Amino acid sequence: MEEYSEKQLAILKVAERLFADQGFHGTSVRDIAQEADVNIAMISYYFGSKDKLLETIFRYRMEASRKFINELLENNTMEPLEKINSLIDRFINKMLGEQYFQCIMSREQLNSQASPVRDLIWELKGEMLGLMQPIVTQAQEAGIFYKDVDVEMLMTTLFGTIHQVIPAQHILKKSAPATVMNDDEFREYVKKRVSTHLKKLFKAILTHEF
Amino acid sequence: MEEYSEKQLAILKVAERLFADQGFHGTSVRDIAQEADVNIAMISYYFGSKDKLLETIFRYRMEASRKFINELLENNTMEPLEKINSLIDRFINKMLGEQYFQCIMSREQLNSQASPVRDLIWELKGEMLGLMQPIVTQAQEAGIFYKDVDVEMLMTTLFGTIHQVIPAQHILKKSAPATVMNDDEFREYVKKRVSTHLKKLFKAILTHEF
DNA sequence: AGCAAAGTTAAACAAACGTTTAATTTAAAC
């Protein structure tokens, strides 16, 4: 658990945005330095290398994700379906709230070559699966959820849908209702739409009710 | 509709694999030339530039996708749900059959900067949506499908799930049944698993039956 | 004030990048 100076945070923030928008190899350290308004040498000075800068971004975000997971583990008073719905909403909020990082994840998980970053990704995904699995299993044993469900694939659908929505937002704007929207309103509109869709999907497949 | 020589096809094939595995900017023309066993200059000679090489790959694959779409449009004798199921299976087959290209699409659709390639992607996605939309609408009007369904989001789920499965295959191998599998058997196993999952999901949400 | 460490800078580094050149070989046409 390290702390970062303002300047370091500025670099991390700019780098995250540029890596998301143009890819890791599509972004030069000079681009980052210029937009963050620091000297090029500071990136190596602070983070060691461009690779380690990416790794730092990952560890930074993943630490937050771990906390996020642990918080979710504490909700014990809810009904199974309420738990699932809460989980869906929290996932949507989390992932759409850090879209730049999610873009980087989308990209990096495609790399065929093994790397520390790729390992971190699948480690985290495993933990997320471990979050939903027991809820479903428990509800299945209690006879509340239907037995014949592939939870791993359901998690894949959850991730996949949200990851697909992130770059699709340009398009969703066109099919949105004609009412004028500022950025915040549109963000809420998207969240609501994904949330409604995923909750319906999960409820239907898990409980066979509507 | 152009034709390509063997050497050109060799370059396209190698480039597609490398772009998928390491990203566009992560792959050098020297890498491509070496693996395709041609001189570096041939790439500029044939395709003009590295950018146009990527664009060529896209146009090549997209032409096939267009044909694919037109074939799907001709199935008129089936029941609505059969049509959907057939569509799901064909999508899975298509996309898992060209995984390298789908990886490139996954990456390129994240680019924030406008480009010919990005336009092509969303154009194609629109066409795919236009493929499912009328089937659903027609069945809704006939009272066979439930009214309250967000087809655009459903299509997002379809794409998202499959796009998420492609890089997740390493992991799926671990949770696969212990029976020994060669590559072809595993590929079939994955297809079957995704297919079963998606069909259940679509049937539940569209018909409210199981 | 004086000193040591940390922070910051412009400049330079070698390596890798995409692309082009000019020379040579191959193939096809007459």
Place this chain on the structure above:
DNA sequence: GTTTAAATTAAACGTTTGTTTAACTTTGCT
């Protein structure tokens, strides 16, 4: 067999890449 165009090559092109250097400034401590 000669000619013309296409294919292929090794080498060089000028940039850009990530990283390092060495000089300089700021900061914090005694």
